[in-house]
Amino acid sequence: MPALFSGPVADGADGGPLGVRRPPSCPGPISARSRAEGFSERFARIPSALIQKVNGVASEEGFVYIGGRIADTIGGALGGFAGTRDVLDFGCGLGRVAARLFDRAPDARIVGFDIDPMMLKWGEDLLAGQPVRFVDTTLDLPNRSFDLVIAVSVFTHLDATTDYWLAEIHRLLRPGGRAFLTYHDQTLFGEMALQGQLPGVASDGALADRYVLGRGTPEGGAAMGTFYTTEHWERLLDRWFVISATAERGMFGHQSYSVVRPRPVSPPRGELLRRYARSLERHLSDLRREHEIFY
Ligand SMILES: C[S@@+](CC[C@H](N)C(=O)[O-])C[C@H]1O[C@@H](n2cnc3c(N)ncnc32)[C@H](O)[C@@H]1O
Structure with a gap:
C-alpha cells in the first residue's frame, strides 16, 4: 500500500522555509487534446513535485488509491452523498478527491x-471534461451556494487565517449544508513528539491548544503543519458551526475530521477581512526583509 501522506508534517513535499519554490511549467489553457486523452496520459504530464505536495507519493496508483479512500471516508462520515449537488472542494490541489467523487456522487457539480x-492549472488539465470548475478566489462565489464543502488537508496548513476561512466556508454553505474539515490532533502530535519530529518539543510533550510546525505563509503552505487539540479545534469551529461529529484520526488513522453545519450567525466580515489582510501584510513585510527586496 502506498504511504498515505508524507512531507514535513504529513502530506506534501517541503517547499523550503517559506514555501517559495520555482513553479513547474504550466500547461496553459485546456486543449481539445486534454479532453481526448485518458486520465493516465494527463496524469503523466503533471510535475511530480506537485503530486508529492498533495499526495506524498507521486505514482498514479497512489494518487487514485488515496483519493478514493478519502472520498469513501467523506461518504461514510456524511452517510452517503444523496442529494448532494453543489460541492466546494476547498484547497482542492490537483483534484485528487474531486476526481473520486464523481462516481460516488453522480449529481455533484x-x-x-x-x-x-x-x-489549478494542472488540476484543470487532469479533470478536463468532468463537471468541475476551478477558481482562484472564493470572493465571487455567492452566499449560501453549496450543499457540501470539503477541506481535506488544508486547515492542517493554516494558522493566522483559519478563522477567516472558517467564516468564509460558513458564508458559502446553504442552511442545512455540511462541511467536512480535516485537522491534525493531539494524538498525532504526541506520536510525532515521541519520534523527535517536532523541534523544541520534548518526546513526552503534550499539545496545549495548538502548535505550528515549520513556517509557511499565512495563506497556507506545505512547509507548515498545524496541530490542534480536539478541544481547541472544536472551539474554533463552534463560533460558526454546529458540530455533528468529530472523529479523531478518522481518516484512515491519520488525520482527524469534523462534520459541521452552519450556525445561524453573522460573522463580522469586515473585522475578519482586516485580520486576514494584516496577516498577509505581516508575511509580505517579513519576505521583503529576509530577501532584502526594496521598492
Ligand atoms: C496537502 S494539499 C491537499 C489538496 C487536496 N485537498 C487533496 O486532498 O488532494 C493542500 C492544498 O491546500 C491549498 N491551500 C492552502 N491554503 C489554502 C487556502 N487558504 N485556500 C485554499 N487553498 C489552500 C494548497 O495550495 C494545496 O493545494
Whole structure:
C-alpha cells in the first residue's frame, strides 16, 4: 500500500522555509487534446513535485488509491452523498478527491478552489471534461451556494487565517449544508513528539491548544503543519458551526475530521477581512526583509 501522506508534517513535499519554490511549467489553457486523452496520459504530464505536495507519493496508483479512500471516508462520515449537488472542494490541489467523487456522487457539480495557481492549472488539465470548475478566489462565489464543502488537508496548513476561512466556508454553505474539515490532533502530535519530529518539543510533550510546525505563509503552505487539540479545534469551529461529529484520526488513522453545519450567525466580515489582510501584510513585510527586496 502506498504511504498515505508524507512531507514535513504529513502530506506534501517541503517547499523550503517559506514555501517559495520555482513553479513547474504550466500547461496553459485546456486543449481539445486534454479532453481526448485518458486520465493516465494527463496524469503523466503533471510535475511530480506537485503530486508529492498533495499526495506524498507521486505514482498514479497512489494518487487514485488515496483519493478514493478519502472520498469513501467523506461518504461514510456524511452517510452517503444523496442529494448532494453543489460541492466546494476547498484547497482542492490537483483534484485528487474531486476526481473520486464523481462516481460516488453522480449529481455533484464541483467547484475546486485553491490559492496555488499551479494546482489549478494542472488540476484543470487532469479533470478536463468532468463537471468541475476551478477558481482562484472564493470572493465571487455567492452566499449560501453549496450543499457540501470539503477541506481535506488544508486547515492542517493554516494558522493566522483559519478563522477567516472558517467564516468564509460558513458564508458559502446553504442552511442545512455540511462541511467536512480535516485537522491534525493531539494524538498525532504526541506520536510525532515521541519520534523527535517536532523541534523544541520534548518526546513526552503534550499539545496545549495548538502548535505550528515549520513556517509557511499565512495563506497556507506545505512547509507548515498545524496541530490542534480536539478541544481547541472544536472551539474554533463552534463560533460558526454546529458540530455533528468529530472523529479523531478518522481518516484512515491519520488525520482527524469534523462534520459541521452552519450556525445561524453573522460573522463580522469586515473585522475578519482586516485580520486576514494584516496577516498577509505581516508575511509580505517579513519576505521583503529576509530577501532584502526594496521598492
Ligand atoms: C496537502 S494539499 C491537499 C489538496 C487536496 N485537498 C487533496 O486532498 O488532494 C493542500 C492544498 O491546500 C491549498 N491551500 C492552502 N491554503 C489554502 C487556502 N487558504 N485556500 C485554499 N487553498 C489552500 C494548497 O495550495 C494545496 O493545494
